[in-house]
Amino acid sequence: RIVGHLFYLAFWKSEMEKVGVLNEQLPEGQPFLLTTFQQFMYGTVHPIAPVVSGFSPCLRGMPDDYTEDLKRRVHMTGFWAFTSEEQHARCQSGDKMFGGEEKAAIEAFLEQGSPPVYLGWGSMISGSSEGMTLLAVRALMKVGSRGIVFRGFSDLDPA
Numbered sequence: 765r766i767v768g769h770l771f772y773l774a775f776w777k778s779e780m781e782k783v784g785v786l787n788e789q790l791p792e793g794q795p796f797l798l799t800t801f802q803q804f805m806y807g808t809v810h811p812i813a814p815v816v817s818g819f820s821p822c823l824r825g826m827p828d829d830y831t832e833d834l835k836r837r838v839h840m841t842g843f844w845a846f847t848s849e850e851q852h853a854r855c856q857s858g859d860k861m862f863g864g865e866e867k868a869a870i871e872a873f874l875e876q877g878s879p880p881v882y883l884g885w886g887s888m889i890s891g892s893s894e895g896m897t898l899l900a901v902r903a904l905m906k907v908g909s910r911g912i913v914f915r916g917f918s919d920l921d922p923a
Contacts, residue, residue, distance in 0.1 A: 776804045777792040811837045870912070877910055884914030 780799075787794055798804045810833040821840040832839070846854075851862055857866035874880070883900045897913070904911040 772805060772808065773801060776801050779804070809834055813837070814839055816841055818842075850913070873910075873912070880910040880912050881907075882912050884916060886914075886916045 783797055783799060786797060798807050806871055809831045815834070815838045817838055817840045819840060820842045825836055826838065826840075853863050854862035858867070863870065881904060883903070885896065893915075900911065900913045
């Protein structure tokens, strides 16, 4: 249970970085923002809005330790997936969630030399972002390859 609370604390801290941006872009939403960890935790276990979970109830049923409020609000929808065609179309349209902003730079990089190696951690975070960046770069240097490193949630240093 303590690991779960530590996860929530880390998640809340990462979400707090967005509060300033939200206040700037949508000042009328300020009364609805959860600005303390206590508010965040209360909103997590006693949500006032539906909670959509992108996994199958066949994989994991409703956890026994969920509050009654949470059980009423959680909707398990099954896995969310995009077809390859939709991913490609979103990238082509410039959608930043699908690499659209980096498209031209990636295409130029691909044309400059041998095929690169892809390295990515998805949502995994281990140690510092600098350490993960060094690990990726040193591995590529050791095997003499070019690479594309996907930072995922690890916020790797692009330098």
